[in-house]
Amino acid sequence: METTAAVLRGGHDPFTIETLTVDEPRSDEVLVRMVAAGMCHTDLITRDLPPEFFMGPQVYGHEGAGVVEAVGVEVTHVSPGDHVVLSFASCGVCKACTIDRPACCFDFATHSMSGGRPDGTKAFTDADGQPVGSHYFGQSSFAEYSVTAARSVVKVDPSYDLTKLGPLGCGVQTGAGAILNSLNVGKGDSLVVAGAGALGLSAIMAAKVAGATNIVAIDRHANRLELAEKFGATTTLSVSPDELTGAIQEATGGGSDFAFDTTGNADVVKGCVGGLNNIGTIGLAGVGFGELTIDYLTMISGRKIMGIMEGDAVPETFIPYLAKLNADGNFPFDELIQTFPVAEVNAAEAASASGEVIKPVLLF
Ligand SMILES: NC(=O)c1ccc[n+]([C@@H]2O[C@H](COP(=O)([O-])OP(=O)(O)OC[C@H]3O[C@@H](n4cnc5c(N)ncnc54)[C@H](O)[C@@H]3O)[C@@H](O)[C@H]2O)c1
Numbered sequence: 591m592e593t594t595a596a597v598l599r600g601g602h603d604p605f606t607i608e609t610l611t612v613d614e615p616r617s618d619e620v621l622v623r624m625v626a627a628g629m630c631h632t633d634l635i636t637r638d639l640p641p642e643f644f645m646g647p648q649v650y651g652h653e654g655a656g657v658v659e660a661v662g663v664e665v666t667h668v669s670p671g672d673h674v675v676l677s678f679a680s681c682g683v684c685k686a687c688t689i690d691r692p693a694c695c696f697d698f699a700t701h702s703m704s705g706g707r708p709d710g711t712k713a714f715t716d717a718d719g720q721p722v723g724s725h726y727f728g729q730s731s732f733a734e735y736s737v738t739a740a741r742s743v744v745k746v747d748p749s750y751d752l753t754k755l756g757p758l759g760c761g762v763q764t765g766a767g768a769i770l771n772s773l774n775v776g777k778g779d780s781l782v783v784a785g786a787g788a789l790g791l792s793a794i795m796a797a798k799v800a801g802a803t804n805i806v807a808i809d810r811h812a813n814r815l816e817l818a819e820k821f822g823a824t825t826t827l828s829v830s831p832d833e834l835t836g837a838i839q840e841a842t843g844g845g846s847d848f849a850f851d852t853t854g855n856a857d858v859v860k861g862c863v864g865g866l867n868n869i870g871t872i873g874l875a876g877v878g879f880g881e882l883t884i885d886y887l888t889m890i891s892g893r894k895i896m897g898i899m900e901g902d903a904v905p906e907t908f909i910p911y912l913a914k915l916n917a918d919g920n921f922p923f924d925e926l927i928q929t930f931p932v933a934e935v936n937a938a939e940a941a942s943a944s945g946e947v948i949k950p951v952l953l954f
C-alpha cells in the first residue's frame with residue numbers, strides 16, 4: 591500500500607514529504623495507521639554527526655500513536671482496531687531483555703537504530719523503486735502507515751486522545767522513568783534536573799508524583815524555567831557551569847540526593863556531580879559526544895553516575911501507567927505539546943530547535 595511520509599534524504603537536508611510504498615506486515619510485525627507522532631531530539635541527532643554517519647534516506651519518528659490496521663500471524667497482544675502507542679524495539683532474548691530492562695537491550699542498535707529490520711531489509715520503497723530506511727526504534731512513525739516491530743507496540747485505553755499519547759513512547763517515558771524507575775526518587779528527596787525540555791519537564795512532573803520536596807531546575811531559557819516552576823520546580827537556576835556546584839549546594843542545603851542531566855553537556859554534568867551530596871546519584875540521559883572527566887575524589891565519597899536509557903521503562907506497563915496518571919490529572923505532559931500537520935515537519939523542527947516549542951507532535 592501507499593503512504594505519505596516525512597523522509598530525510600541527507601543529514602542536513604530538510605525533511606521532504608513523499609509518497610512511499612510500504613510492505614505488508616511480516617509474521618512478527620504490526621501495520622499501524624498513525625494518528626500522531628512526537629518529534630524527539632534523537633530524531634534530529636543525525637544533524638549533529640559528521641555526514642559519514644548518515645544511514646541513507648530514512649523515515650524517522652519514534653513516538654508514534656495510532657490504530658492497528660493489520661497484524662502478522664505471530665502477533666497476539668494486539669488486533670486490528672486497537673489503539674496503540676509505539677516505543678523502542680528490543681530483541682527480547684538477551685540478558686537485559688529477560689530481566690525487564692529492554693531499553694538496555696544488548697542488541698538495541700540492530701533493533702532500533704539500524705535503518706531497517708534486524709535482517710537489513712527496509713519496509714519502504716520510494717517512487718523510483720529505491721528502498722527507504724524503516725524501523726527506526728522499530729517504528730519509523732513519521733509515516734501515515736508503517737510496519738512496526740511487534741515489541742514496539744503497546745496497547746492503550748481507547749478512551750484516551752491519541753493525538754496526545756505519542757510522546758509517551760520516548761521523551762516523556764524517559765524523563766518520568768529516570769525519576770520513578772532508574773533513580774527511584776522518593777518522598778522528601780532533593781533533585782536537580784539539568785535541561786528543562788521534554789525530558790527534564792517530564793522528570794519534574796514525575797518528581798512531584800514521587801513526593802520530592804526540593805526540585806532544582808537548570809536551563810538557559812527563561813520561558814522553560816517558568817514552565818519548570820509551573821510543573822513543580824522549587825528553585826530555578828540559569829548560571830554558568832562553573833557556578834553550578836555552589837548554586838546547587840546553596841539551593842539544597844549542602845548537596846542534592848539526585849541529579850538528572852538532559853543537556854548532554856559535560857560541563858553542566860560536572861557541575862551537577864559536584865552538587866550531589868556524598869551519597870547522591872546522577873542519571874545521564876542527555877546525549878553528549880566526547881569525554882566526561884570527573885576527578886577521583888569526587889566519586890570516592892560515595893557518589894554514583896548512572897547512564898539512563900528510556901527511563902528503564904518496560905513500555906508495555908509503564909506507558910499505560912503514565913497515560914492513566916495523565917488522565918487522572920496528575921501528570922500533565924500533554925501541556926508540553928504543540929501540534930503541526932505532517933506537511934509542516936520542517937516548521938516543527940525549527941520550533942523545537944529555537945526552544946519555542948517543547949514537544950512538537952505531527953498529525954496525520
Ligand atoms: N537516554 C535516552 O534514552 C534519551 C531518550 C530521549 C532523548 N534523549 C536525549 O536527551 C536530550 C534531551 O532531550 P529533550 O527532548 O528533552 O531535548 P530539549 O532540547 O527539549 O531539552 C534540552 C534542554 O536542555 C537545555 N540545555 C542544553 N544545554 C544547556 C546548557 N549548557 N545549560 C543549560 N541548559 C541547557 C536546553 O535549553 C533545553 O531546554 C537529547 O540529547 C536527546 O537526544 C535521550
Ligand SMILES: [Zn+2]
Pocket residue numbers: 680681682683684685686687692694695696697698
Ligand atoms: Zn535484548
Ligand SMILES: [Zn+2]
Pocket residue numbers: 630631632633652760761
Ligand atoms: Zn527519543
